[in-house]
Amino acid sequence: MQQYTRERIEEEEPMFFLLKDLIECFECEQIIKGKKIKRLGVKIGVYQCDNCNSVKYGKEILEQEVINQANKFFNDILSPMFKEFLSRVVDEQASIHKKLEQELDRVKARLKNEIAQDLDILLEIEDVSDLPEAVVKLDQELKKITGSYNRMKDKWFENIETLKELNSFHDDFQESIQIIDEEMEETLIKELLEDIIQGIYAMSKNEVQIIFKHPHIEGMGGKEIIEFA
Structure with missing residues (x-):
């Protein structure tokens, strides 16, 4: 009988890509897909353009940056x-x-x-x-x-x-609160992001731009830039 260790079970769990269908490569105008790659024997998630190979971002870092900017935008429109x-x-x-x-x-x-x-x-x-x-x-x-x-x-x-x-x-709520919390279900976080994000554009391997939209008011939004070293 095959033995399933804790490490094997975790490895076989599907990886949820929070920004699926939201990121577009500015250079080739293609949707950037989430991928699983192996690095130093460990599987990690990345967002990488199929056409522009240099346009690649670590899944966790990019998702956290987008969530941070989304929370700032929520605070702005709720202020x-x-x-x-x-x-x-x-x-x-x-x-x-x-x-x-x-x-x-x-x-x-x-x-x-x-x-x-x-x-x-x-x-x-x-x-x-x-x-x-x-x-x-x-x-x-x-x-x-x-x-x-x-x-x-x-x-x-x-x-x-x-x-x-x-x-x-x-x-x-008399004070500002964090709308997107890390304890939330990933599917709910994705729904909240889709409510306020018009598009995410991979400008280069070092820069990503987020175009925000108000969930109810047409023509109202903003732009934020994420820079990577």
């Missing part, structure tokens, strides 16, 4: 200063939303009046192409403003919900 900034954004969006709503009402009223004036003509029309030019232009303007109004409303409501979550967070 009281960011809450104040978001509050100002919500107020500005409320003002824009109101102006668009008023403009929408004005165009609707003008279109209604135009239709009332041309009602006899409109009743005789058999094809849309025969509509009066004034009616067509007002209809196009109405569609344009409606589109802007709906897009602004969606962003405004989303930011309001984010602000509510931030207020709730600050009610529960």
Whole structure:
């Protein structure tokens, strides 16, 4: 009967690559894969580009650096200063939303009046192409403003919900906390990273850039650089 030592069991356990599908080689634009290699008789994990062999990073070192930067980004977007900034954004969006709503009402009223004036003509029309030019232009303007109004409303409501979550967070936690903890399950850590990382780019064997994104607010993020000796 084959004997399984502790060392053999540990060696056969699968290796979890936290940054799988997140790192791209800047030079060849290929996704960098996680690999297991043997060094001094011990299997270790690395992230290495298949095309650019010099682009290689130790698994544990790179993952820890990414987690450190991710926690800093979480602290930034959960900070009281960011809450104040978001509050100002919500107020500005409320003002824009109101102006668009008023403009929408004005165009609707003008279109209604135009239709009332041309009602006899409109009743005789058999094809849309025969509509009066004034009616067509007002209809196009109405569609344009409606589109802007709906897009602004969606962003405004989303930011309001984010602000509510931030207020709730600050009610529960008065000081900054570490969102990603080393005791967490690896799959949960990966989900948290995917929520805020737009991309990780291997610029060279000595430099990696992380592009962060806000999980709820479009167009808001940041960039961090990791340098290796």
